[in-house]
């Protein structure tokens with residue numbers, strides 16, 4: 710059997726049980742998946758909401774195309790290409806909203822979560838996985854070190870990394886009962902070091918660094934990256950540490 714290739718669901722597979730348990734989709738839930746990507750989590754929610762439904766929204770047309778293919782045999786799921794910050798949701802539609810690493814990119818988080826809150830019924834739950842700060846991410850420091858790029862070119866993935874900031878954002882947006890669970894799980898980059906290097910090459914962290922190098926230096930940087938990935942190789946593939954917050958909240962009554 711060929712070795713499994715790298716893909717995002719596989720990368721995050723240690724996180725999925727945490728999210729699944731926290732969202733605890735019920736049979737009657739009307740679910741919103743914010744920044745749903747290729748729709749794996751949306752389809753999983755829809756299958757559990759047997760008398761309800763699930764809507765996945767994302768700004769990426771390409772990801773939604775993949776999501777619709779994945780959902781071909783799921784009757785109660787649909788997808789919309791939309792910006793979650795401003796999309797015209799029906800008011801008080803959803804009993805549950807969740808996101809797996811899709812809510813950290815909002816330009817104005819208070820406005821965005823206030824807007825999303827209006828789409829939730831009073832008492833509805835909001836569950837999010839968000840990355841902790843960049844200095845908590847082994848994958849980031851190891852890859853940066855290998856390619857010689859100490860600066861994070863885009864820090865938006867870590868914008869919800871501080872619980873104090875997130876608490877203020879969500880409370881101002883009308884959410885209550887905030888809870889933060891510290892989840893430290895490794896990310897999977899593929900079955901071997903070569904696949905792991907290919908998996909991280911599209912990251913801006915890597916591509917920006919390599920773009921500044923000549924051919925010889927690029928080969929050296931890739932060799933270093935391969936060595937780093939080999940260092941983290943175990944029997945079931947290449948794993949690098951990461952850390953996230955599982956944030957749960959309730960839409961307030963107001």
Ligand SMILES: C[S@@+](CC[C@H](N)C(=O)[O-])C[C@H]1O[C@@H](n2cnc3c(N)ncnc32)[C@H](O)[C@@H]1O
Nearest residue numbers: 744745746767768769792793794809810811814
């Ligand atoms: C890191 S990916 C996670 C995808 C998916 N939740 C998953 O776990 O497979 C982040 C996703 O959020 C989407 N996204 C970012 N900002 C968004 C916004 N304002 N509205 C809707 N989707 C957004 C991106 O297009 C991307 O698909």
